[in-house]
Amino acid sequence: MSAVKKRHPTFVVGKYAALAFYLIFALFPLYWLLKIAITPDALIYSEGTRLFPSEVTLLNFTTVVFQTDFLAYFRNSLVVSLGAAFFTTLFAAGAGYAFSRFVFKGKRIIIALMLVTQMFPLLMIIAPIYKIVAELGLLNSLTSLIVVYTAFNIPFATFLMQSFFDGIPKDLEDAAMMDGCSRFQALRKVVFPLTLPGLGATLGFVFTAAWSELLFALMLISKNDAMTFPVGLLTFVSKFSVDWGQMMAAGVLALIPSCLFFIFIQRYLVQGLTSGAVKG
Amino acid sequence: MAHIELRDVAKRYGNVEVLRNIDLEIQDGEFIVLVGPSGCGKSTLLRMVAGLEPISSGDFLIDGERMNDVRPRDRDIAMVFQSYALYPHMDVARNMGFSMEIRKVPVAARKSKVAQAAETLGLTNLTDRLPKALSGGQRQRVAMGRAIIRDPQAFLFDEPLSNLDAALRVEMRLEIARLHQSLSATMIYVTHDQVEALTLADRIVVLNGGDIQQVGSPLELYERPANKFVAQFIGSPTMNVVPVAGTKTGVTAGNGTEILLPDQPLVSQAKELGVRPEHIDVVDNGTGDLSAVADVVEHLGSDTNIYVNVEGIGSMMVRKHGNIPVKSGEQLGLRIQTENAHLFAKDGTALRRVA
Known part of the structure; x- marks a missing residue:
């Protein structure tokens, strides 16, 4: 070397x-x-x-912010993306931990099923999803988007979290339990702080995915006040013209939260936190 | 301090039995070493004592109380892991004081205890470092500090030295021996290194394939191994074992040489003869029990290892104290110290000589 x-x-x-x-x-x-x-x-x-x-x-920016519904779209997107990111990460962390640490009946089948859900195109299930959401009376609500995004992102996020948990030596939990922790305490005091990079990555991944999702947002939302930002962008396209300047200004503004979010989580994304735990 | 007892303990994973018929009584303050090749179940046994693995059947008692279903945190046992298992996000002081933090010991008491343990282990200047900024030996010390600080009923060590280099291993071995003397606590130590076993143990438990092969003091295992496995596992270099045919007065080796073993009443059942390398004398060619050709000679200064080829028997090893002027290719005579020879029956059990 x-x-x-x-x-x-x-x-x-x-x-x-x-x-x-x-x-x-x-x-x-x-x-x-x-x-x-x-x-x-x-x-x-x-x-x-x-x-x-x-x-x-800067006229395009002022117009977009003050004279369109952009701020409403923006707020809706924020609610949906944060909601989906939060719930997905919560469930994925629980499932990922179970897959990583426990042996239980049907584990292989569940993993296989979760993989299968990732294999077929979303387009195929748009109609049934629409039907279900309509029956539940959730059309034109942000809740429907949070639920749908959470459901679609959980499998991948679970695999992601599982690999992070796999990277945390089991000895650490055993040591914590010998030191007097219950399993849950070991999880909270030892495993959780070491999983922050994994949680950050999962949050970031789901947030960006939900932030830019168009297909379901377009299908499930038709009312202006529940539109998310990608759908709202389309309103800049009218029958006879495209308002390029305002559309691009809105696009630039939409980049800001994604960037902020990544700046915020990037310190958790730094790997190598676990080095030194076991033989180095 | 604790008196630990295992009664007919077994461990099964589904249909696979990894440990069976484990009966073991450990006295208060005793240093027990579990030794055996990898996969023999020694670590599993230790983890069962720790409470990290459920016990499939049998009873596990501490001071007469059945502990099978007691959680690890309530067993009052400390464990040092092979991987050290230091919490990477906590500094050395917090790592060592973590058990007290969990038990909500006041900060002041915690601090003084940590300082005391750090002092004992020579870690005083390192208490604010993270584990990743420590060397292997230092990490090992922190792991031991974490155990000492709790003042537990018993200490468990799971191959604690196997990640250290040779020099450090000797040093830490000495430190563990000193620790045992000063704490006089019950200790159970798992290793696959027989040198660690022989140097540290009050009693050694030899395991193979999920069974206890023999329990005894280091010298007992060396001098009176119960079977061929123990005989070959304990002692370095390994015992020479050659196939023989038992006669009324001795054994006949493959090349027809007869070796007389007068004080062995069961000699006629012998199928194999075991002789440790240090129990073979080098004599002039043509005299002695066997004639051999030196193959490779290793001069270690304090000892000389001679690998020999014996006609009709195969290769054997001879170890002599001091520097023996033997050259590769030389013809030698070998005399077996029959008072130190071991005989094994067909199933590998040792045929004991009369006391």
Whole structure:
């Protein structure tokens, strides 16, 4: 490990060039989003593909925030995404712990069933879901979306949480129980603090998935006051025109919570917290 | 301090029986070592004593009280794990004081207890470190500190030294021996390393395939192994075992050599002869019981290991104290110290000589 191999300069340049190319490729759409959001309406078509507009405005943002229902969509999305993330993580953590630590009848069957649910396209079950939600009288409610998103995300989130629990040595729990903990205390005082990265990852994953989900939101919500943000974005498309500037401004604003959320959880995502627990 | 008793204890996973007929009585303050090859059930037995594995049948008693269904936290037993199992998110002081934290011992009392244990184990300067900032030996000490601090009825050690390098292992072994002397607590120690077993134990329990093979003091196991398994497992280097045919007065080896064993009444039933490497003398070629060719010679300074090929029998090992001037390829005579020889019957049980 001591000697670091010296790379040929061309290799280094090539590596950075490849990285730069990838970054540009990945971030360009985001740049374009921002660029159109700050371009005055009049210049959108006339300046076309110019990399930076000759004039900059924040009018699109103020219009979106103060003159549309954007804030309502935003609040609805926040409620739905946080709700789905919270409940999914709660159930997935419980199920993941059970799968990781206990041997019980039907475990393999349950795991297989959960895998199967991930295999067929969602489009197939939209009609039955609509029917169920309608029968329950939950159409046009945010509750329906929270329930549906939670149900759809639990299998994957459970596998995710299970792998995090698998990574926590069982000896730690045994040691805690020898030290005087009940199983639940061991879970709360030892396992839970070590699972924070896993909980953070699961929360983040479900939050972003729910934040950008369109299909079910479109099917189950038709009233304006219960619309989530992705559905609301479509209202910027009218029969004869598309309000590009406002739509992009709304898009930029919608990115903010996702980014904030990831900044908030990223310190929990840092791995290596468990190193030193057992032989290192 | 505790008197621990296991009565006809067994462990089954479904139809698989991993431990059976375990009868063992451990005296107050005794140091018991459970030893055996991997998969023999020794760790499972320890975890059953700890309460981390349910006992399938039989009784487990501490000071005469049946403890089978008592939770680990209520057994008042401390355990040191092979992996140390330190809580990675707690510093050394909190790791050591965790059991008191759970029992809601006041902070001041906790602090002084931790400081005292840290002092004993030489960890005073490290109490605010996280486990990941410690070396293997230091982690091992913290794990022991966590156990000592509780002042439990009994200590359990599950292969505590197997993750340390050789030098550190010797040092920590000594420390555990000292700990036992100063605490005079009941200790049960699991290892697959017979050197640890021989050096630490008051009594050793040899396990194989889920059965107790023999229980006895280190010297008893060395001098009077109950069967071929114990004979070969205890003692380093391993005992030489060669197939023989028992006669009225001795045994005949594969090459026809007869070795007289006068004080062995059951010698006629012998199927195998066991001789420890240190119980074979090197004599001039042509004299002694067997003639052999030196294959590989290892000079260790204090000892000389000679791997020999004996015609008609196969390879054997001879260990002599000091430096023996033998070269590879040399013809040697070997004399077996018959008073230290062991005989085994067809099923591997030892045929005892008259006392």
